[in-house]
Amino acid sequence: MTIIHSVHRQSVHVRIKGDLDLKTADALRESLDQLIDRYRDKDLVLDLEDVAFMDSSGLGVILGRYRRLAQQGRRLRLEGVRPAVKVVLELAGIDSIMSISDSADGRPTAPQPQS
């Protein structure tokens, strides 16, 4: 897994390449936490265009970062989500708490209120 970040006016964009699973979860958590701590006034955008696979280990890292940011009034957004990854996010209900854009059209999907 490799990650490349770029700093924008209101957010830090992180492009992730590789599978998000038990093998990569610790390294991803550490990298994202460093960025969250370094850029304390910015939201986080994760570009998952090059993430072909994600299981609950990868999901746990994303949800954990969402919680950290939310506690500080900051947001986490997912972009470039592939269908195989989206199925996993939807099953976990992640799409109801954060903005997710598909890889196909790039249009953001507003979080749905939880019933």
Place this chain on the structure above:
Amino acid sequence: MVNRVQMRFLSLADNVGLARVAVAALAGQARFTLSDIEEIKVAVSEAVSNAVIHGYQGRPDGWIQVEVTLDDAGIEILVEDWGVGIADIQKAREPGHSADPERMGLGFVFMESFMHGLEVESALGEGTRVHMRRFVTWSGELSRDVQ
């Protein structure tokens, strides 16, 4: 068409990907769709991750065995470890059950949702066997039959 594969590997996080890719390659021999195979990969990844994290509690020297049987009806996957075992299987299968706040406790939920059958056997101090099935769905053929 019947095919069987048995793999045995150490309880290393690196082997989670190996297991799911191998099972996906075998599943590709049957009439699963690509999205079916993606879901099977998640289920295998969860079962093997559970063996690494919970079965062997991060110990890298335990054995995990994955046995896969493929036929015209679908795929059967048995993931077995000889680790600490699960004290309360019912509780372990509940959504959100995890001792680690960074983990979501969704492993069994994903296995149940993405497969067409899941059985878990476990004995404390002896290990755990997770048995999953997924059937090939014949939507195209069914539509033609209906016509």
